[in-house]
Amino acid sequence: MLLALKSVEAGYGDLRVLRDVSMDVGEGELVALIGPNGAGKSTLFKVICGVIKPDSGRIYFMGRDITGLPPERICRMGIALVPEGRGLFPNLSVRDNLELGLYGIPRAPVKERLDFVYSIFPVLRERSRQRAGSLSGGEQQMLAVGRALMGAPRLLILDEPSSGLAPIVVDRLYESVRKLTDRMSIIIGEQNIKRPTSIAHRWYVIENGRIVMEGSAKRPAKDLQTAYFGVGTD
Amino acid sequence: MGPAAVATLLVQGMFLGGLYALAGYGFSISLGIIREINVAHGDLMILAAYISLVVLSTWRVFPLLSLLLTVPAMFTVGWLLQRLLLNRALRRGPSHVVVVTFALGIAIENLLLILFSYNNRTLATGYLLQGISLGAVQLPLVMAVDFAASVVVLAALQLIMGHTMLGRAMRAVPANEPAARIIGIRPERIYPLAMGLAMAVNAVAGVLLGSTFVFYPSVGPDYMLIAFGTVILGGLGSLLGTFIGGLVMGEVFVLSGYMFGATYQMMATLIVIFVIMVLSPRGILRGEIF
Ligand SMILES: Nc1ncnc2c1ncn2[C@@H]1O[C@H](COP(=O)(O)OP(=O)(O)OP(=O)(O)O)[C@@H](O)[C@H]1O
Numbered sequence A: 001m002l003l004a005l006k007s008v009e010a011g012y013g014d015l016r017v018l019r020d021v022s023m024d025v026g027e028g029e030l031v032a033l034i035g036p037n038g039a040g041k042s043t044l045f046k047v048i049c050g051v052i053k054p055d056s057g058r059i060y061f062m063g064r065d066i067t068g069l070p071p072e073r074i075c076r077m078g079i080a081l082v083p084e085g086r087g088l089f090p091n092l093s094v095r096d097n098l099e100l101g102l103y104g105i106p107r108a109p110v111k112e113r114l115d116f117v118y119s120i121f122p123v124l125r126e127r128s129r130q131r132a133g134s135l136s137g138g139e140q141q142m143l144a145v146g147r148a149l150m151g152a153p154r155l156l157i158l159d160e161p162s163s164g165l166a167p168i169v170v171d172r173l174y175e176s177v178r179k180l181t182d183r184m185s186i187i188i189g190e191q192n193i194k195r196p197t198s199i200a201h202r203w204y205v206i207e208n209g210r211i212v213m214e215g216s217a218k219r220p221a222k223d224l225q226t227a228y229f230g231v232g233t234d
Numbered sequence B: 001m002g003p004a005a006v007a008t009l010l011v012q013g014m015f016l017g018g019l020y021a022l023a024g025y026g027f028s029i030s031l032g033i034i035r036e037i038n039v040a041h042g043d044l045m046i047l048a049a050y051i052s053l054v055v056l057s058t059w060r061v062f063p064l065l066s067l068l069l070t071v072p073a074m075f076t077v078g079w080l081l082q083r084l085l086l087n088r089a090l091r092r093g094p095s096h097v098v099v100v101t102f103a104l105g106i107a108i109e110n111l112l113l114i115l116f117s118y119n120n121r122t123l124a125t126g127y128l129l130q131g132i133s134l135g136a137v138q139l140p141l142v143m144a145v146d147f148a149a150s151v152v153v154l155a156a157l158q159l160i161m162g163h164t165m166l167g168r169a170m171r172a173v174p175a176n177e178p179a180a181r182i183i184g185i186r187p188e189r190i191y192p193l194a195m196g197l198a199m200a201v202n203a204v205a206g207v208l209l210g211s212t213f214v215f216y217p218s219v220g221p222d223y224m225l226i227a228f229g230t231v232i233l234g235g236l237g238s239l240l241g242t243f244i245g246g247l248v249m250g251e252v253f254v255l256s257g258y259m260f261g262a263t264y265q266m267m268a269t270l271i272v273i274f275v276i277m278v279l280s281p282r283g284i285l286r287g288e289i290f
């Protein structure tokens, strides 16, 4: 297993959000985490990245216990999060935003990584000198993913990448993401079911901070929809 | 009044403005990146001038050579100040920084008073005070040095901010702090470096103003006011704006001094700041760099 969570509990102050969450992500696997508003997806991702310390449970990455490590250590080990709302620096240029994806990674091959990101999202090369805040929503999401790719992560986590984007833009983004699975493992968190489960190898459903269901590509999304009618489909 | 006299006034204002901008850069950095108001900014600038005074009384070298010691000393002072005191104050809210640095300013003033008395001092030597002529314009050499230093420091800061990873991180933190943490930047580590940089620049400002004018322990707050003016005039978060803000203040200061006399210089400058703030509340350049 690349990533393994064992009975993780976490929250904010006295508020316990995640309860007994266990999940695995294998090498080269694309895993979807489906859950409605406030289910705890973003909280779970922040715990994996070390931004929030879990109250109990353990997290293993590449066989090493990373529970409680600070974010900069976890980033350097090869986990990159594209946060909800994209987490860009709007007044910095596209190029600066991308290069910040290499923060804390000394002697990284900057040119090579930039070329790699530009090969996936060519529009970013054209816009490289523009302010990130001046990009369209879809371009901003590409930039956010591109920045995460700069560090050549082993595990890429996307928190609601489709939010605020037109369906056709989401389709293109998902196509780009799917192509990345031969290089890295990916977790996609979304509220809707159809799109992420259509490309995921496996999926989990989270509700009120608990994993309530899990399955694989073999268990069709239709099955999931009937069980999971609390949330709209796309 | 002939064209040569007008040109002299304008160039004098420009050069003075360069010095004012130099006083402002460090304030611009602490306000724009750390988002804290360092009330002791002017006192720390004067502290740098006194450090330079001690260096120069030990080794009788050309005044600007003292920067070799004063700049690293002030970088260390800034780093320690942020790391030990201001990071903690900041966690409780920006107003705590104001209180802490206000007290720090008073402490510095009193320390300087005990060590050096209230006498006027200067770092300038005959050489720096010699007149130079640029065409028809006659001015002391030191003012040209002030302006040149201001431009060089601005260029160096732009280079650091725009083309180094540390500079990118310094701009990223105020732009989106949670996102900065997610990509592994620790603001509490960035702030001491930013404050160190601000104080290194402040050392250059202190040494140059100490070579241009006389200074005494309680003059710091005057320069803090000037630094504040250049930054809000130029727009928060833009070093080029701070430079332009400095030039505007320098010109207003010199021209109003010529027209109305020295008594009204500061008032005229404050009126201009006020008018520009009403017309363009975010300053001349609307803060795009940080
Ligand atoms: N910074 C915070 N402080 C306190 N409570 C929080 C904070 N962030 C989230 N919560 C709470 O934690 C719970 C889970 O939130 P979280 O953001 O993880 O959900 P989510 O699944 O990502 O939802 P969404 O799909 O709306 O993004 C919610 O009840 C939320 O109110």
Ligand SMILES: [Mg+2]
Pocket (backbone or CB within 6 Å): A041, A042, A043, A084, A159, A160
């Ligand atoms: Mg969320």
